Structures are given as structure tokens and as C-alpha cells.
Amino acid sequence: MKTDAMSRLLTPGRLIVRTGLALVVLAAVMLACSMIGSEKVSLKAVFGGPGARATANPDYEIFVRFRLPRIVLACLVGAALACSGVVFQALLRNPLADPYILGISSGAGLGAIIAVISGLSWTLWGRSPIAVFAFAGALGTVWLVWFIGRLTGKFHVTGLLLAGVVVNAFFSAVIMFLTSIAKADQVHATIFWLMGNMAEEDFLVLWIGAGCVVGGIAALFYISPQLNALSFGPEVARSVGVDTARVRVLAFGIAAGITAIAVSLSGLIGFVGLVVPHGVRLVWGPDHRQLLPLSAVVGAIFLVLADTLARIIVAPAQLPVGVVTALVGGPFFLVLLIRYSRKVSWLR
Amino acid sequence: MNRWCWLLLVISCWTVSGFVLSGRGHIPNNGDPAVPHQTIRVVSMAPNLTEILFALGLDEEIVGVTSFSDYPPAAREKDKVGTFWQPNIEAVVATRPTVVITLGFAQQKNLAERLARIGYKSLTVNIETTNDLFEAIVRIGAATGKQHEADEVVNGIRTKLEKLSALIEATEKVRVLWVVQREPLRVAGRDTFMNEMIEMAGGENAMGPTVYKYPPVGAEQVIACRPDVIIEPAMGQEDLSAQQSSVFQHWSRFRNVPAVANGRVYVIPGETVSRLGPRLYEGTETIARCLRPHLFEN
Numbered sequence: 001m002k003t004d005a006m007s008r009l010l011t012p013g014r015l016i017v018r019t020g021l022a023l024v025v026l027a028a029v030m031l032a033c034s035m036i037g038s039e040k041v042s043l044k045a046v047f048g049g050p051g052a053r054a055t056a057n058p059d060y061e062i063f064v065r066f067r068l069p070r071i072v073l074a075c076l077v078g079a080a081l082a083c084s085g086v087v088f089q090a091l092l093r094n095p096l097a098d099p100y101i102l103g104i105s106s107g108a109g110l111g112a113i114i115a116v117i118s119g120l121s122w123t124l125w126g127r128s129p130i131a132v133f134a135f136a137g138a139l140g141t142v143w144l145v146w147f148i149g150r151l152t153g154k155f156h157v158t159g160l161l162l163a164g165v166v167v168n169a170f171f172s173a174v175i176m177f178l179t180s181i182a183k184a185d186q187v188h189a190t191i192f193w194l195m196g197n198m199a200e201e202d203f204l205v206l207w208i209g210a211g212c213v214v215g216g217i218a219a220l221f222y223i224s225p226q227l228n229a230l231s232f233g234p235e236v237a238r239s240v241g242v243d244t245a246r247v248r249v250l251a252f253g254i255a256a257g258i259t260a261i262a263v264s265l266s267g268l269i270g271f272v273g274l275v276v277p278h279g280v281r282l283v284w285g286p287d288h289r290q291l292l293p294l295s296a297v298v299g300a301i302f303l304v305l306a307d308t309l310a311r312i313i314v315a316p317a318q319l320p321v322g323v324v325t326a327l328v329g330g331p332f333f334l335v336l337l338i339r340y341s342r343k344v345s346w347l348r
Numbered sequence: 349m350n351r352w353c354w355l356l357l358v359i360s361c362w363t364v365s366g367f368v369l370s371g372r373g374h375i376p377n378n379g380d381p382a383v384p385h386q387t388i389r390v391v392s393m394a395p396n397l398t399e400i401l402f403a404l405g406l407d408e409e410i411v412g413v414t415s416f417s418d419y420p421p422a423a424r425e426k427d428k429v430g431t432f433w434q435p436n437i438e439a440v441v442a443t444r445p446t447v448v449i450t451l452g453f454a455q456q457k458n459l460a461e462r463l464a465r466i467g468y469k470s471l472t473v474n475i476e477t478t479n480d481l482f483e484a485i486v487r488i489g490a491a492t493g494k495q496h497e498a499d500e501v502v503n504g505i506r507t508k509l510e511k512l513s514a515l516i517e518a519t520e521k522v523r524v525l526w527v528v529q530r531e532p533l534r535v536a537g538r539d540t541f542m543n544e545m546i547e548m549a550g551g552e553n554a555m556g557p558t559v560y561k562y563p564p565v566g567a568e569q570v571i572a573c574r575p576d577v578i579i580e581p582a583m584g585q586e587d588l589s590a591q592q593s594s595v596f597q598h599w600s601r602f603r604n605v606p607a608v609a610n611g612r613v614y615v616i617p618g619e620t621v622s623r624l625g626p627r628l629y630e631g632t633e634t635i636a637r638c639l640r641p642h643l644f645e646n
Contacts (some may be wrong), residue, residue, distance in 0.1 A: 039442040062438050065466050118453065128458075166575035184561065188433055190456035199462065200437070215359040222351060315437045317415055317431040 007054070008199060010287050013176035020299035022199055024103065029301050030075065032310040036069050069200040074307040074321075075263060075300040076206070077198075078272055080213045080262040082280075082299025083220055084292055085273030087255035090227045092157055099273035100260040102164035103141040106171035108263040111137025113178050113190045127205060130193060131264040138260035141167060146252065196269035196322030198307050209265055216258040217296050223286035231286070271325040272299055272306075275333045282340040302329070358416075361493035387394070388492050391445040392565040393456055394432050398476060400485055403501050403626035404494040407585050412443040419619060419627075435459045440620075447471055447491055475624050478544050485626070501626055508629040509548060512636060515643060516550035523554040525575035525607065530591075530598065534564045541624045549636035553579070570602055578607040579638055580617030591615045614638040 012047070035041065084099040092101070111133035120129035125289040145164045152159025164266035179187050201209075220227075226247040234244050259273075276299040280291055306328055310319040378422040391412035394396040401410050402529060412429040427443055430436030433455055440448060440463065446542055452474035460470040471491045482502045487496025524546045526536035536542040537558040543565035546553055554575035555563065570597035578599065582588040599608045607613055616618045616638065620631035637644050 021486065037438055038436055039438045058442055058444060061466065062441055066438050066441070077446075186454060189458075192433065192455070202370070202465075204366055204370040208363050211362035211366065214405050215355060215362075218355055219352070222355075306620075311436075316428045316436045317434045318436055319434075 009291050010285075015290055015293070018284070019293045019297065020140065022294055022301075026075070026301050026304075030071050031302055032249075033304050034063065034071055037062075037067060043160055065134060066200045069203070069206055070198055070307065070311075071304055072206050072210070073198060073201055076209050076213045077266045078218065078276075078299035078301070079259040079263040079296040081269065081273040081297075082276035082295040082302075083217050083260075083292055084255040084259040085299075086277040086280075086288065086295050087220060087227065087251050088273075089277055090231045090288060091251055091255075092161060093231060093233070094157070094161065095278070096274075098270075099255070099262075100168075100268070101268070102145045102160065102256075103167040103171065104138045104256065104259050105268050105270075106168045107141025107144075108134040108138040108173065108260070109175050109194055110141075110171045110178075111135070111269060112193050112267075113175055113182070116186050116190050116193075117178060117182050123232060127264070129335045134193075134267075135260050135264035138263050139256065142256040142260070143172065144250075192268040192320055195267065195282025195320030196325070197267045198310070198321050205265070210260055212261050213258050214263075215256050217292065219254050220251065221289070221292050223250055224292050227241050227251060227288040231288070267320075267322070268332055269303070269322045269325055271322075271329040272303055275325075275329040276302055279333060279336050282336050358517045387446075389441055389444055389446045390492055391443055391448045392417065392437055393429070393448065393450040393459065395419070395452065396623045397449045397473075397488075398426075399623070399625035399627065400488055400501075401492075403499045404485070404489055404492065406492060406494065407573055408542055410494065411445060412440060437462055441466075449473065449488060449491075451475060465506070477541055478548075478624070481541075481624050481628060505626065505629050509632060512629070512633060513548065513550070516636060516640060519550065519640065521552040522529060522550065523574060523576045524551040524635075524639065525554045525570065525573060528562050531578070532564055533566070533570070534562050537561050542621065545621060545628070545632045548632050551639050551640055553634065567602070569603055574624060575605060575607045576610075576612065577639055578605075578613040578642045579635065580613070580615045581616040581621050582624065583616050588615060588617055599607050612638075 019249045035043070039062055040057075041063045043063075045057060046063045048057055048060060050157035081099050085097070085344050088097040088099060088101060089095060091097075094101075109297050112130045114137075115129040118129075122129060145160065147241065148167070149156065149160035152163065172338035179190060182190070226237070226242045229240050229242045230244065230247060237247075262269075277295050280295045280298050284290060284294055303325070306324040307321045309328065310321040310324045313319055313324070383415045388405060388406070388409045389411045389548055390401060390409050392401050392410060393414055395414065395417045396408070398413045399419055402420050402423065406553055410423075410426055413423050414429050414435070417426070418421040419469045427439070429439040429443065432451075432453075435455070437459060440459070443466065448460065448468060448470040450470055450472050451458045452472055452610050454570045457472060460472050473480075473487055475481050475484050485502050486495075486498050489495045490499075521588045523598065526542050526546065528536055536553065537555055537560060538553055539557075539561050543553045553567070554573040555569075556573070582591045595615050596611070597614050598607075599605075599613050616634050618633075620627040620634060622625065
């Protein structure tokens with residue numbers, strides 16, 4: 001089966017080198033972006049430590065308490081959304097698929113607006129009710145869509161997609177209804193959330209979020225060979241010995257899980273999950289063993305850059321990061337599409 | 349299946365270690381004023397809060413204001429810390445505030461919580477009615493060591509308002525339609541501070557009780573509520589003159605409404621009437637002048 005071209009395409013050594021290089025670029029981007037912001041921060045002052053209370057060190061405080069957590073958060077969310085986009089595109093065999101295609105966004109949005117309107121004010125491990133409700137809404141919606149999809153036949157891709165579209169539209173309508181009866185300040189709070197809102201997070205939240213996202217990506221990497229087979233269609237996959245039902249449930253569940261985590265951390269950030277997988281596929285090829293890790297790193301780089309722009313374009317105010325991802329990602333993706341489209345067969 | 353177990357094990361260990369680390373590395377929260385601050389450094393997170401701070405004589409102590417804080421003119425010179433809806437927490441911290449004053453809106457409360465987490469003091473005040481305003485001025489005065497000035501400001505406003513109500517006493521109430529936005533038409537409902545100002549100015553909201561604070565209304569309701577006066581506040585000089593020049597043409601389709609028939613549609617500067625702050629009296633007087641011009645002729 002293995003042709004020369006295939007083996008030239010990806011060896012373990014190449015995979016490690018490419019991923020390693022991408023990680024180095026990510027680290028460089030993170031460092032550079034942590035030096036950029038509406039307030040000037042000097043690294044020298046940062047290493048001076050927090051300082052005594054009376055003459056606290058503002059550089060340290062801004063860098064360690066706000067900027068670094070926010071950049072780490074952008075990394076996690078970018079990686080999670082990009083990987084989840086890869087998986088949905090493979091499972092649904094649809095180039096338009098992104099992490100939100102099966103209703104996660106509207107489910108999470110509905111959860112968030114319910115939390116805002118009900119005016120709850122507790123916290124769960126440092127997470128606000130908005131985040132908790134958004135997480136629950138996202139997972140609940142995915143389960144609902146999956147369940148409806150199953151009713152339409154044993155993994156019928158069209159049935160699943162249609163169920164996703166309809167549930168999405170229905171929940172969006174409920175969101176619009178709720179915003180129209182909510183108070184003005186509540187509406188504003190929700191709108192910023194719906195456009196993707198990044199803020200610094202507690203250490204514990206980032207730590208656990210990182211564990212889940214990286215773990216989820218590792219798990220997806222485990223099944224990437226099966227995803228390769230699945231992207232040729234279920235019949236082909238079965239013929240090469242892939243347990244398609246199991247792989248689908250696993251991939252679907254993990255991708256939905258890390259998307260829900262990303263959404264509960266930072267609201268709805270569009271475009272990352274659509275553009276990054278395609279970009280990586282166009283440049284480095286469609287093999288999922290490589291596509292997954294590289295998309296994770298490129299997604300992280302992309303969102304860190306976008307968030308940095310969101311922080312500085314209209315300083316001292318800030319833009320919702322979702323605005324920047326769409327504005328920057330769109331044209332960038334078109335350039336990639338034109339330059340590299342000949343490499344990928346389904347675009348020809 | 350083995351590698352899946354390993355993965356689960358690693359994730360669980362990672363999570364547990366997170367709890368352990370975050371429990372240990374907790375920096376003691378320094379909400380206590382152990383170190384007495386010689387100087388007060390205060391940041392305002394809303395234009396009307398900025399006005400209150402200036403009214404209390406804190407000109408020097410204000411170290412940061414939001415982007416749209418434009419009154420008094422000195423506010424424009426202050427460092428900007430983002431907008432009301434999108435505050436920039438880095439900029440807030442960079443001003444080294446001893447107290448940050450925020451409003452009770454969700455976005456602002458969120459900012460106050462984030463600041464509290466790293467040990468910055470903030471004061472959240474709700475300003476939705478005129479009574480809230482007086483209370484807020486007193487609380488802000490207490491938090492910034494300006495109790496005396498706060499009482500003076502509050503009493504000053506109250507006295508002037510009483511004089512105004514004495515001037516317009518015993519005359520019949522004027523029905524006012526308060527237009528917040530022309531297209532699509534939205535007006536101020538009863539549950540707003542505009543409503544209070546209208547009543548203090550001797551008027552009455554032509555709009556009855558509504559579900560919304562600022563209800564969107566149709567042409568039918570405009571005609572049905574029969575306002576004697578229509579008031580349109582406009583923000584900024586450009587909007588003001590643009591709206592003034594088009595006002596009669598815009599309202600001409602409501603020729604049956606008394607306000608339009610008698611040419612009593614007023615476009616007024618919005619700064620004092622759309623922002624609940626220490627210029628409450630000035631705003632109320634502007635409205636009173638629209639309702640009863642003859643009282644103010646001399």
C-alpha cells in the first residue's frame with residue numbers, strides 16, 4: 001500500500017522536527033506578544049519580583065497577573081478550537097465544518113445568557129456562572145444533536161449536519177428572544193461574550209484547562225490514523241479494519257469536550273476552528289497524524305497574535321478577539337487558498 | 349487500551365497537582381489597609397463617576413478615567429483606562445490606584461472582582477435613580493476622605509432643585525415625550541431617571557408604564573399619548589445641529605400631535621440630561637425651560 005510518495009510525506013522524524021519547530025515559533029510569538037500592550041512593561045522590572053506591598057511593582061503585576069495568563073489562555077483556546085475543527089472536518093467530511101457547526105456555539109450562548117439574566121453570582125473553582133452554564137449548554141447541545149442524528153440513521157452525516165443546523169437556528173432564536181426581553185446592561189454583557197471575550201484567568205483554571213486540552217489533543221492524536229481512514233469514507237475505513245462507530249464516538253466526544261472547555265473559557269471565538277485546519281492542510285498536507293499537532297500549535301499562534309491585536313488596536317480600550325480573528329483570518333486564508341490550493345486534491 | 353489508561357492517569361495527576369499547587373502558592377490577600385496611603389489615587393470607570401469625583405474636588409487625586417469622560421474639560425487630560433464597556437485592566441493597574449470606582453453593571457462588577465483578586469480596592473455604586481445618585485456621592489466622598497464636600501454637593505443640588513420646584517409649583521403638568529432614539533423610535537419609559545427629571549421639571553411622562561425601560565414605540569402610540577412637548581437629547585455638537593435642522597421635517601408626519609402642532613419639539617444638548625451626575629440640576633433646568641419657557645424669560 002505504502003508508496004514512495006507517502007513515505008516521503010511523513011516520517012516520525014519529520015513530524016517531530018516540524019512540531020518542534022512550530023513549538024519554538026509559538027514560544028517566540030508568546031514572548032514577543034507578552035512584551036506588547038497598552039502599558040509598557042520592562043522584563044528587568046518583572047524579574048524584580050512582586051516587591052513590598054507599599055511600593056508594589058506594577059510591571060511585575062501587569063506581566064504576571066494579567067498579560068501572561070491571558071496569553072496562555074489564548075494558546076489553549078486556539079489549540080483546542082483548531083484541533084476540534086480538524087476533527088469535525090474529518091468526521092463530517094465537509095470542508096465547511098468547524099467546531100461550532102453542530103450547535104455548540106448557540107448552546108453555549110444560550111447557557112451564557114441564561115446565566116446573565118438569572119443574575120447568579122456564585123463561583124465554581126473560580127469559574128463564573130456564565131462559564132459553567134456555557135459549558136453545560138455546549139455539551140448538552142452536542143448530545144442533543146448527536147441523539148437526533150442517531151435517530152435519522154446510523155451515523156448519517158447529512159442527518160447530523162441538518163440536526164446541527166436546525167438546533168443552532170432554534171437556539172439562536174431563543175437567544176434573540178431572551179436578549180430582547182433582557183435589561184440593557186445584561187444584553188451588553190452577553191454581546192461581548194458572544195463576540196469572544198478574553199480576560200486573565202486564575203492559575204488553577206488555566207492549569208486544569210491546559211491539562212484537559214492537551215490531554216484531549218493527545219487522545220485525538222492517538223486516533224489520527226483512524227481519522228485518516230475515515231476521511232476516505234466509512235466503507236473504505238471499515239475495509240482497512242477501522243472500528244468506525246467507536247472512532248466516531250471517541251473523536252466526536254473529545255472534540256466536543258475541548259470545544260466546550262474553550263468556549264467556557266473565552267466565549268465564542270469564530271474562524272479559528274475553520275481557517276487554521278485548512279491553512280495547515282493546504283501548506284503541509286492532509287495527514288491527520290501531522291495535521292492535528294501542527295493545527296494545535298498554529299491555532300495557538302494565531303489566537304495569541306489575534307488577541308494581542310485585540311488588546312492594542314483601539315488601546316486603551318479593547319476589541320473582542322472574535323472580531324480580530326475574522327478580520328485577520330479571512331484575507332490571510334484567501335491568500336493561502338490561492339497560493340497552495342494545487343497541493344490538495346479535493347480543491348481541484 | 350493501555351495508552352488510554354496512561355493518558356487518563358496523567359490528566360488526573362496534573363489536575364490534582366494543580367489543586368495542590370494553587371492551594372500552596374496562594375499569595376495572602378491584602379485587602380487590609382495595613383499600610384496607610386498618604387495619597388489617594390482614584391480611577392473612575394464611567395463618565396458620570398468622573399464628574400462626581402471632580403465635583404468633590406479630587407482634581408489632583410484622579411489618576412485615570414474612561415475614554416468618554418469629557419466633563420469637566422480637565423477630565424480629557426487624565427490617563428485613559430479603556431471604555432465603560434471594555435475596561436482595560438492593565439491600564440487601570442498601571443495607574444497604581446488606591447481605589448477604583450465602578451458602576452454596578454455586569455461588565456464593571458466583573459472588573460471590580462478581577463481587581464479584588466489581586467488586592468486592589470474598588471467601590472461599586474449603583475446610579476439608576478436620583479436617590480441613588482445622592483447616596484453614591486456620599487459613599488464616594490466617604491471612600492476618598494471628602495465627606496464634607498460630598499454633603500455640600502448633595503445639599504447644593506437639593507437646594508437648587510427645591511427652588512426650581514417652588515418656581516413651577518401649582519401649574520398644570522406638561523406631557524412630555526422623551527425621545528432616546530429616532531430610528532427606530534425609542535422613548536424613555538417611567539422606570540428611568542429621565543422620568544424623574546421630567547417630573548422634577550414640572551412635567552409628566554406621556555408614555556405610560558411599560559415593560560421596557562426604553563420602549564420601542566410605533567407611530568400609533570406617539571399619536572395616542574398626545575405629548576405637549578417632545579424632547580430629543582443629542583450628544584455632541586454635530587449631532588445637535590444636525591438634529592435641530594431636521595427636527596420639524598422629521599416630526600411633520602405627526603401634525604396632529606399637540607407638541608408638533610404648536611412647534612414644541614426641542615433638541616437639547618444631551619450631556620447633562622443623559623448622564624446622571626452632579627449636573628442633575630442643570631439638566632433638570634434645561635428641561636424645565638423647554639416645558640415652561642415663559643417662567644425663565646427674565
